[in-house]
Amino acid sequence: MKVKNSDDNNICQECYSKYKRITPLINPESCLRNHRQYICSTCGRHICADIDGNGRFRALFPFKTLEIAKLYLRSAEVILEKACGIYEIENDKGRKFFKIFSSDEDMNAYLSKNRGKKCKTQKPLFKTEYYKNYEDNQLRKISAKETDIYMEEKTRESPEWSKI
Numbered sequence: 001m002k003v004k005n006s007d008d009n010n011i012c013q014e015c016y017s018k019y020k021r022i023t024p025l026i027n028p029e030s031c032l033r034n035h036r037q038y039i040c041s042t043c044g045r046h047i048c049a050d051i052d053g054n055g056r057f058r059a060l061f062p063f064k065t066l067e068i069a070k071l072y073l074r075s076a077e078v079i080l081e082k083a084c085g086i087y088e089i090e091n092d093k094g095r096k097f098f099k100i101f102s103s104d105e106d107m108n109a110y111l112s113k114n115r116g117k118k119c120k121t122q123k124p125l126f127k128t129e130y131y132k133n134y135e136d137n138q139l140r141k142i143s144a145k146e147t148d149i150y151m152e153e154k155t156r157e158s159p160e161w162s163k164i
């Protein structure tokens with residue numbers, strides 16, 4: 001299932017975003033300085049590919065919207081080394097969030113460990129067809145200088161995407 005709309009041509013084929021500097025979304029400078037990043041070889045976007053103190057991948061945390069989850073999809077794929085999909089999960093209070101899994105089986109395993117949560121569609125809302133490999137130097141911590149340059153570019157791009 002691919003997004004089909006007039007924006008299709010602008011979307012990076014490698015990292016699925018049309019905004020090249022939109023990430024990191026939260027505390028960008030600190031994320032860039034302290035966390036391992038996935039660096040898109042096509043558009044240069046950096047995506048947090050960090051693993052937290054409990055061994056959990058940040059890219060696999062729940063996201064508020066499908067659009068935000070899409071921004072982290074490539075990072076999740078690279079960490080899992082598999083094509084992935086984004087699923088809409090609903091909790092027992094009817095609150096929805098979006099989570100990335102590499103298969104319907106993985107999603108169902110998550111649901112079985114999290115009673116009260118469900119996935120009405122049982123299928124991803126968005127998924128990638130196949131896993132594309134990456135080069136070693138695309139997954140690393142960036143230097144202080146690289147951070148400064150990226151932050152400058154991010155500030156310049158931000159008026160474009162601040163509307164979304």
Ligand SMILES: [Zn+2]
Nearest residue numbers: 031035048050
């Ligand atoms: Zn980060």
Ligand SMILES: [Zn+2]
Nearest residue numbers: 012015040043
């Ligand atoms: Zn890209």
